Amino acid sequence: MKYPLFITQHGELKRESNSLVFSGELIKKAIPLAQISEIHCLARVSLTSGAIDILSEKSIPVHFYTTKGDYKGSFINDASPRGKLHLKQAEHYLNPEKRAYIAQQMVQGIQNNMAFTLSRWGINPVKLNSISVEGSSMEELMGIEAQLWNLYYAYFGEVLGVKDFKRTRRPPEDEINALISYGNGVVYGLALSSVLKAGLDPSIGFLHEPSEKRYSLALDIADVFKPLYVFSTIKALIKNKVMKRSDFSRNKNSVYLSREGKRKFLEALTDTLRRTVYYKPWRRSMSYRFMMDYEARRLVRHLKGKSKYKAFKPWWR
Amino acid sequence: MKYPLFITQHGELKRESNSLVFSGELIKKAIPLAQISEIHCLARVSLTSGAIDILSEKSIPVHFYTTKGDYKGSFINDASPRGKLHLKQAEHYLNPEKRAYIAQQMVQGIQNNMAFTLSRWGINPVKLNSISVEGSSMEELMGIEAQLWNLYYAYFGEVLGVKDFKRTRRPPEDEINALISYGNGVVYGLALSSVLKAGLDPSIGFLHEPSEKRYSLALDIADVFKPLYVFSTIKALIKNKVMKRSDFSRNKNSVYLSREGKRKFLEALTDTLRRTVYYKPWRRSMSYRFMMDYEARRLVRHLKGKSKYKAFKPWWR
Known part of the structure; x- marks a missing residue:
């Protein structure tokens, strides 16, 4: 691994x-x-x-x-340019039904991961689970995704015992938000890496519109894994009382991680990514990190028509 | 510039x-x-x-x-991922007529550049000019391109006064072939750079089939400019008697440039790339190097439907 x-x-x-x-x-x-x-x-x-x-x-x-x-x-050393795969990717993006199918599965994957982390933390996410993704159009999916994140932030605040937790960015306004922002940046990089390794064109996403600011496919894949990678890691850091006041630097309205704070976060993230769980179809274990690589590869198989892409769902307890 | x-x-x-x-x-x-x-x-x-x-x-x-x-x-720091442009590129590749149009223009561009360099060297390339590219299918274009290069190598040997010049590669078997191989490698890199700067997906070419070995769009663009960049430079090096026996290293059947040989070639190539010619539509000069960047940008404009891509043709004497 x-x-x-x-x-x-x-x-x-x-x-x-x-x-x-x-x-x-x-x-x-x-x-x-x-x-x-x-x-x-x-x-x-x-x-x-x-x-x-x-x-x-x-x-x-x-x-x-x-x-x-x-x-x-x-x-980057792209040992094998994948023009044919990029063409398949474009085909699936340009066909509204094909695009919506992949985007739906991705939103379903986000929801699955959110629900999984929450129930691990002893929460029954009734409101979150009541939202149905199936059969939604692209426009609806955008709304649903935003709604899911808002619910998740509220639940996450509850888990951490932070009253009225609010997600703030550019700049993050408190310690938790500083951790989320830093974590999301790193997970975007991980997703970009998974997508490049799978030979996909990172600029053609399905849930996120292609933009000139960020690689939209990296954003797509990162979103699915944020609950598992970023939020699990933050939860562990808080639970184990790893972070100290000095691990953050404050500046007017903004809070950022100090160098030592980043080191601590990345150490804990590495622990998360190295965690493994048994995967029955393979009769062996899979690491959290590899799940993202595997997601990109499953997308490749879908685009090539080899197997149908299904939303990622944690299969363990 | x-x-x-x-x-x-x-x-x-x-x-x-x-x-x-x-x-x-x-x-x-x-x-x-x-x-x-x-x-x-x-x-x-x-x-x-x-x-x-x-x-x-x-x-x-x-x-x-x-x-x-x-x-x-x-x-690479891709400040602006260009998903939308990559989608247009895929559209033009996937539509047989649209693809053939671009590929035809590219082969026409190769022919134009070959004819231009040859007539500069005092040759009237009758056989080369007699080949018609217009209206050819993709299959025909592949054959035409190979035919054009074979003719060009023969003419080029004539220009250099080398009897029965034969293009050999992997490995190059003589000094001229060593220069061509090294030059083609560098020009591929220049083309890759032009294509990336224009925001195009280098793995989706039009004349070259997408492959897993090389960026096919970089191959496409490189081919158009090889006569102007590589062969002009080699001609100048030979004419000015710049290269010495010690600028090459021989090993059984293969000949490669020595370090000093590479330095000399790249110095001469830089001279070629820095050469400028007046471009009337702009009322100012354009460098040889920029012509390739401009070619990639003209392709972008074509893909976006802003103007029709036309084969590159040297417009000066």
Whole structure:
């Protein structure tokens, strides 16, 4: 099973004999390439030409983020351009019925993941479950998705014991929102990575309209997994009292994670992503991280007409 | 007018105060960012995090090649994903008539450029000009393109005074073929860069079938400009007696450029790309390099239905 590597320390990726090594301010460490699916640099990281050689040889993408967690750019070696798959993607987007089918499944997937996390936290999300996604048009789906998130934020506030929790962004106005914003930025990067690895065109989404600001397919896939990846991680951090006041920096109306706060969040996110659950059809375990890769691959199979894409639904307890 | 920067020396791209600086084995030089469209690293080049910041801010892609000149990977910051344009591209590919129209114009463009370079070198390419591209089907176009290249190689051998010149690749078997192979690799990178800058999906070509080996749209655009970029440059190098025996390395049946040979070729190619000619509709000059960017932009306008794509034809003498 391969996992993403999050780099949270300033430093340099370089080659030493035949290994990739990260040399940071505090540590120097060989990177076990066989276990790495992609590298996310959330601190200032340099790439030596030797590192570029290895990364390109092994087709391991490297994504760069600003210190706020916004996506900045990638080093990509696309060993196999997938024009035919991109054409299939366009076909499914351009056909209203085909597009609506995929978008519906995605909204259903969001709802499934929301309900799953909430019931794990001891909540019976009656209001959330009462919403029906089936047979909705694209216009309806947009509304339903917004409604689902609003309900989820309210439930999540309840779980954390925060009264009248409100999602605020640009800027996040409190600690929880700072964690959500940072987490969403990173999960967007994870989704972009899953989508690129599957050979899909990240700019053609189904639920999100293609835009010139963000990769809409990465937004689609990220949304499905936010409850499982971001909100589970925040819940664990709060429950285990990991975060301290000093892990946040306040500035007028905005709250952001400090460097140490980011490190803590990413460590906990890595724990979440490495968690595995038994998947019967394979007779072996699947990691949380791989679920997203698998989602992108299932979409590929759907587009190629090999199997029907069905909403992701946590199958374990 | 912006130009590509070819880096042919091992070294490092880094930030110094607010500038991008290349620090190589022999030279250290500030890079005039306002004049740079993209960077092609044909030697071993490292990227510091400071360089990544500036490159991402200015949306300047960096392409990496093996020392043989094969494309290896890119650092890309796509500031504006173009899903809508990719959908238009797919529409034109999927509609047989629309696809054939674009492919015809491209083959016509190849023929125009071949004829132009040949007549500059004092040859009247009667056989080449007698071939008609108009109204050909996709199947016919493939055959026509191959026929055009075979004729062109024969003419080119004549121009260089090489008897029975034969194009050989993987490996190139003589000096001229070594130059063509290296030049074609670099021009593929230039085309990829033009296509990415225009926001097109490089994996959906019109003349070349989408494949999993190469970006087919980059192949399409590269082909149109090979006579003008690669063959003009080789002709100039030979005419001016720039290349020496020591600029090539021989190994059994294969001939490759040495490091100094590559440097010389890229210097001459840069001269070619910086050449400008007056373009009446704009009442100003256009560089050879920009013609390829412009070609990609004209294709974008065609796909968006803003103007009809017409084969590129050198308009000067």
